[in-house]
Amino acid sequence: MSAEEAVAPTIVADAAAPAPAEGAGKARAPKVKAPQVPKVNKMAPKAKKEAASTGAVQIGIEYKKDVDFPKWYQQVVTRSEMLEYYDVSGCYILRPWAYKIWQEIQQWFDSEIQELGVENSYFPMFVPAKNLEKEKDHVEGFAAEVAWVTKAGSSDLEEPLAVRPTSETVMYPYYAKWVRSHRDLPLRLNQWCNVVRWEFKNPQPFLRTREFLWQEGHTAFATKAEADTEVHQILELYRQVYEDLLAVPVIKGVKSEKEKFAGGLYTTTVEGYIPTTGRGIQAATSHCLGQNFAKMFGISFEDPQGPLPSGEARPACHAWQNSWGLTTRSLGVMIMVHGDDKGLVLPPRVAAVQVVVIPCGVNSKTSEEDKLAVDERVADIAKQLKKAGIRAKVDDRSTYSVGYKFNHWELRGVPVRLEVGPKDVKSNQALAARRDNGEKSTVSHETLVKDVRELLDTVQADMFARAKETRDANVIKVEDWKDFVPALDSKKFCLIPWCEEVACEEEIKEKSARTGLATEEAQDEKAPSMGAKSLCIPLEQPQDKPIIAGETKCTSCGKDAKRWALFGRSY
Numbered sequence: 001m002s003a004e005e006a007v008a009p010t011i012v013a014d015a016a017a018p019a020p021a022e023g024a025g026k027a028r029a030p031k032v033k034a035p036q037v038p039k040v041n042k043m044a045p046k047a048k049k050e051a052a053s054t055g056a057v058q059i060g061i062e063y064k065k066d067v068d069f070p071k072w073y074q075q076v077v078t079r080s081e082m083l084e085y086y087d088v089s090g091c092y093i094l095r096p097w098a099y100k101i102w103q104e105i106q107q108w109f110d111s112e113i114q115e116l117g118v119e120n121s122y123f124p125m126f127v128p129a130k131n132l133e134k135e136k137d138h139v140e141g142f143a144a145e146v147a148w149v150t151k152a153g154s155s156d157l158e159e160p161l162a163v164r165p166t167s168e169t170v171m172y173p174y175y176a177k178w179v180r181s182h183r184d185l186p187l188r189l190n191q192w193c194n195v196v197r198w199e200f201k202n203p204q205p206f207l208r209t210r211e212f213l214w215q216e217g218h219t220a221f222a223t224k225a226e227a228d229t230e231v232h233q234i235l236e237l238y239r240q241v242y243e244d245l246l247a248v249p250v251i252k253g254v255k256s257e258k259e260k261f262a263g264g265l266y267t268t269t270v271e272g273y274i275p276t277t278g279r280g281i282q283a284a285t286s287h288c289l290g291q292n293f294a295k296m297f298g299i300s301f302e303d304p305q306g307p308l309p310s311g312e313a314r315p316a317c318h319a320w321q322n323s324w325g326l327t328t329r330s331l332g333v334m335i336m337v338h339g340d341d342k343g344l345v346l347p348p349r350v351a352a353v354q355v356v357v358i359p360c361g362v363n364s365k366t367s368e369e370d371k372l373a374v375d376e377r378v379a380d381i382a383k384q385l386k387k388a389g390i391r392a393k394v395d396d397r398s399t400y401s402v403g404y405k406f407n408h409w410e411l412r413g414v415p416v417r418l419e420v421g422p423k424d425v426k427s428n429q430a431l432a433a434r435r436d437n438g439e440k441s442t443v444s445h446e447t448l449v450k451d452v453r454e455l456l457d458t459v460q461a462d463m464f465a466r467a468k469e470t471r472d473a474n475v476i477k478v479e480d481w482k483d484f485v486p487a488l489d490s491k492k493f494c495l496i497p498w499c500e501e502v503a504c505e506e507e508i509k510e511k512s513a514r515t516g517l518a519t520e521e522a523q524d525e526k527a528p529s530m531g532a533k534s535l536c537i538p539l540e541q542p543q544d545k546p547i548i549a550g551e552t553k554c555t556s557c558g559k560d561a562k563r564w565a566l567f568g569r570s571y
Contacts, residue, residue, distance in 0.1 A: 062075060096352065106215070127170050195212065212329070283330065301317055342411060385449065
């Protein structure tokens, strides 16, 4: 359904085996190529030595985010234990550290859509070929990525079955069966499931994967006004997922005709900005499908006005439909925006562990009484925090030094670390360290829960504020074409007066193409970094310089501009 997986970034080539060549004979077990590990290890020497001596998995990030972003990203997602490579190229294992974040998103969003009247359901993952081929524009949008099942054991199937790339053609034949009267509407269903889009070029963890998790909502209404209302309700929920949960600022807008969902009436979107590369990324989409799919699949109902005065039945009315989706791509966006040279930086609201409590200052010279006091205090802190609904964990592993533990949890992005030693016990306090900026402060044991909760709220707000300040500083108005490409090359979004014509958009992409691209960009045929594309037409138009009909001209072609549009290089 959503087009957000159709275009994705170049981060680093998948380390798993490539798909078998077309026409290959007997299937062979794929060879798995492990991710390259650089020779130079820039983690703390003591921690590195300790990891080697204990046989632990190496921790620490060896690449700088601003120097080698692709390799930085690959190391962060694997060494933080968010994800593991799988034997099938383009498919990945979501480890608990990542899956918990997806669950937090799922729980929040699911509660919100149920308040709107949406119900959850589940439809099969296989699509008969005849269903998929009913809607020509829709099929063409996914044709190259559809995976087909043609055999069951040693027998050929009578009809090939597609593995769903999206579920319109799975669900809508049954919508036609269930909708007979206007009283059957609205029909508002959502499903949490996986889909398969068989990308052949450079799969990327979280961002371009052959199988991914998402929610897809499919709804039908009696009127366009109802459908329009829902499109924007869902878009606002997507904004909240990114901004309120993931602390990632997004821009709400409408896609151009060229970029809208294939077969739909119009597409709304939330667009993110990745500062390190200066690229945009489509974060989630909410589509109004109009009546196109309803006409193709026969989703219609009797006109509620009844027969004509002559007694003849009025023509059947076709439903107005929407579809909308959010995927696990959201985790990749969060990582790219907030991560730093130490690893993940997780927003407190979605972190699997919000607070890690670490005993400190205990050594061979520490008395047994002081050791016991520290252990008891650490246990009490964790108990209080958990009782208050704060996700806390104690790291009391005796085989690792305090420094190693600090590195371990910093890599994994835990928002707050509480350090507790003998002196802290006697002072009835703990030392709190923020992951996002490294600041430290003391927390009184008497007001522990209140202080920690306020600290987590501050971290969440500060992460969003910093990301938004950076994003806003990199969105500039461009009214003269000579300033357009230099702005792109400076990692900016360009907000331009635009005519909204497809030919102009194609010309902009061609005129803004860069030469001498970095290898990781040039090798990715689907990355539109070769030139700028329209990201969206922002719903919130600039108030300081409104478009004047007949006077304001398109930055690119010089024709009359209709609205300000956001252009940029994009994942």
